[in-house]
Amino acid sequence: MRIGVVVNPIAGLGGRVGLKGTDGKVEEARARGAEPRAPDRARRALDALFARAPETDVVTWGEPMGADVTRAAGFDPTVLGSPAGSETAAADTRAAVQAFAEEDVDLVLFVGGDGTAADVAEALAEDGVPMLGVPAGVKVYSSVFAVSPEDAAAIAATFTRVEEREVMDIDEDAYREGEVHPELRAVARVPVAENLQSSKQTGGGSVEALAEGIAEDVREGVTYVLGPGSTLAAVKRALGFEGSPLGVDVWRDGEVIVRDGTEAEILDALGAENVVVVSPIGGQGFVLGRGNPQLSPTVVRQCDLRIVASRAKLDDLGVLRVDTDDPDLDADLRGWTRVRVGRFEQRMMEIV
Known part of the structure; x- marks a missing residue:
């Protein structure tokens, strides 16, 4: 098995600092203290791949697009080229992938988000080489990604068939203003596997009763960290404020403490008792790790987790992730957890 590995080193950089994406925001993300996410995600995938298939022949691109992290995982890769400048760009991803295809790789394993997926798919449009994504972006709408880095490794090491799946992307500037308009960018060949995520779907149905029930149950002195999405937007309205539709807001005792907060701002606002409220992404089931990286492990560990969703959304989901x-x-x-689906009703769902 020969695999081409390419890492978009800036993918997901803007997530925890509240930028909801990195397109055109790299310098601002760094100024806010953002830490790279993609290299760690790449290392997890490659460590798992080396544990499963250490004999894999790996080709990659020069730093910071894969060479060092591939070697650190134990492989002895062939480095086919390097980025053109000091800052990586979409053209570098496309150049790397085209070089991989010329080397007759069996799979391109890329680390990034939807924009990276679109660049990889464009570069492979004429070659028929399958691709597989390790999710590292803020928004991951496409169905060409494994559920986790470890799942990507397992799929890469064992797949025998491929199928066509969608590459989706959105306008990040519109996304930052609260508008979500997914656009089909490509149809790509992807390994057939269970642990691939679905394309993002738009949820429907009324959540007013659910939101009112949550508002009635708030407790004095408790800090509520309210995630993004339309369901939580209804909760925020029920609490008496118009929240950031795709950001994380912090509310306590009738006051908005933080609006569209970064990880650091959320941590600063936490009190003695904290509750984070999130809703799964329709069609995918992710409650943490897609669209809400501000809710970092450090934040989540200091909060009780509450999951809310409409019945219609859960009807389309077998599990949560x-x-x-x-x-x-x-x-x-x-494991099994309670999801609030109405003013009083709850449903048991499994997080896998």
Whole structure:
């Protein structure tokens, strides 16, 4: 098996500092103290791949697009080229992937988000080489990604068939203003596997009763960390304020403490008792790790987790998922949990 590995080193950089994406925001993200996410995600995937298939022949691109992290995992890769400048760009991803295809790789394993997926798919459009994503972006709408880095490794090491799946992307500037308009960018060949995420779907149905029930149950002195999405937007309105539709807001005792907060701002606002409220992404089931990286492992560990969703959304989901960048926390969260679906009603769902 020959695999081409390419890492978008800035993917997900803007997530925990509240930028909801990195397109055009790299310098601002760094100024806010953002730490790279993609290299750690890449290392997790490659460590797992080396444990399963150390004989894999790996080709990659020069730093910071894969060479060092591939060697650190134990492989002796062939480095086919390097980025053109000091800052990586989409053209570097496309150049790397085209070089991989010329080397007859069996799979391109990329680390990034939807924009990276679109670049990889464009580069492979004429070659028919399958691709597989290790999710590292803030928004991951495409169905070409494994559920986790470890799942990506397992799929890469064992797949025998491929199928066509969607590459989706959105306008990040519109996303920051609260508008979500997913656009089909490509149809790509992807390994057939169970642990691939679905394309993002838009949820429907009324959540007013659910939101009112949550508002009635708030307790004095408790800090509520309210995640993004339309369900939580209804909860925020029920609490008496218009929240950031795709950001994380912090509310306590009738007052908005933080609006559209970064990880650091959320941590500063936490009190003695804290509750984080999130809703799964429709069609995918992620409650943490997609669209809300501000809710970092450090934040989550200081809060009680509450999951809310409409019945219609849960009817389309077999299970819930988490992908927090902290495997130990993911393991702690897995298992059966209660999801609030109405003013009083709850449903048991499994986090896997």
